[in-house]
Each structure stands twice: as C-alpha cells, then as structure tokens.
Amino acid sequence: MSTEPRTVTVNVLVTKALEIDEPDWCVDPHTGANFRPDIAHNGPEIAASFETRIGTVDYLRAWISHAPYAALAPEPLPVIAVEVDAEAVSLDPDGVRAFTATTRAHLDALDRLADEADRIRGGGQG
Structure with a gap:
C-alpha cells in the first residue's frame, strides 16, 4: 500500500455574481436565473383583456424577449414571446x-411590438 496521499477530482457547483449588459427595453428583475443559460431579458408585457360577467379574461400575452445564453438554441437577436392562455367563456352575439x-x-398592439423588436434588432420595417 502506498504512503502517498490520494487525490480525487470532484465536480462542484460554484456560484458567483455575473455582470451582463442590460438592454434599455428590459424590465425583468432577473431573479429566477440560477445558471447562465437561464438568463433572459424580457420587455414590458402586453395582453388583451376582456370583461365577462364572471370576471376579466387575459389572453394573447406578449413581450419582447432575448435569451443570449440559452443552452439549446441561443437567440442572437430578440424575439417576441406570445403566450396564449386558453380559457373558455360563453358570449352572446354582442x-x-x-x-x-x-x-x-390587441393585434394592432402586437404589430407595434413587432415594429419595436425590429428597431431593437437594428432593421426591418420599424
């Protein structure tokens, strides 16, 4: 048996603060990112809201988003995230x-969001 000390390599998770560039349109507090691929910049959200007799229904939420370090498919430029939340309501013809x-x-607002994304990306129709 050897009298030399033995060593072993163990992978450990090390965390530290990471300073990143923040786009002027980002309103995300960045509280949920534990790893670099989790970092996403998110702009203000727009949503269509419709009043029914049982309450307000929010649908077609959208915002400008950029995940520059995404693990599977890094986004080189901002995209528009659109969330459709299916909620059924009964409506009369009016x-x-x-x-x-x-x-x-709301679709007009989505067009304006696309124009803003074009501006941020540096081109397009905006």
Whole structure:
C-alpha cells in the first residue's frame, strides 16, 4: 500500500455574481436565473383583456424577449414571446362583437411590438 496521499477530482457547483449588459427595453428583475443559460431579458408585457360577467379574461400575452445564453438554441437577436392562455367563456352575439373588437385592437398592439423588436434588432420595417 502506498504512503502517498490520494487525490480525487470532484465536480462542484460554484456560484458567483455575473455582470451582463442590460438592454434599455428590459424590465425583468432577473431573479429566477440560477445558471447562465437561464438568463433572459424580457420587455414590458402586453395582453388583451376582456370583461365577462364572471370576471376579466387575459389572453394573447406578449413581450419582447432575448435569451443570449440559452443552452439549446441561443437567440442572437430578440424575439417576441406570445403566450396564449386558453380559457373558455360563453358570449352572446354582442359579446362576441366586443371580443373581436378587443382582439383587433390587441393585434394592432402586437404589430407595434413587432415594429419595436425590429428597431431593437437594428432593421426591418420599424
């Protein structure tokens, strides 16, 4: 048996603060990122809201997002994240017309968001 001390290599998780560039449009507090690939910059959220007799339904939420260190597919430029939350409501014909009017207004807001993303990316139609 050898009298020399033995060594072993053990992988450990080491954490430290990481300073990154923050885009001027980002409003994310960055509290949920434990690893570099978790870092995402997120802009202000827009959502279509529609009042029903049982309460407010938010749908078609969207925001500008950029995950520069994403593990599987790093995003070289900001994208637009769109979240569709399926919630069924019953509407009469006037309610459907109000819903479609609200949706049309929100689609215009989505177009403005696309223009802003083009501006941030440095080109496009914005």
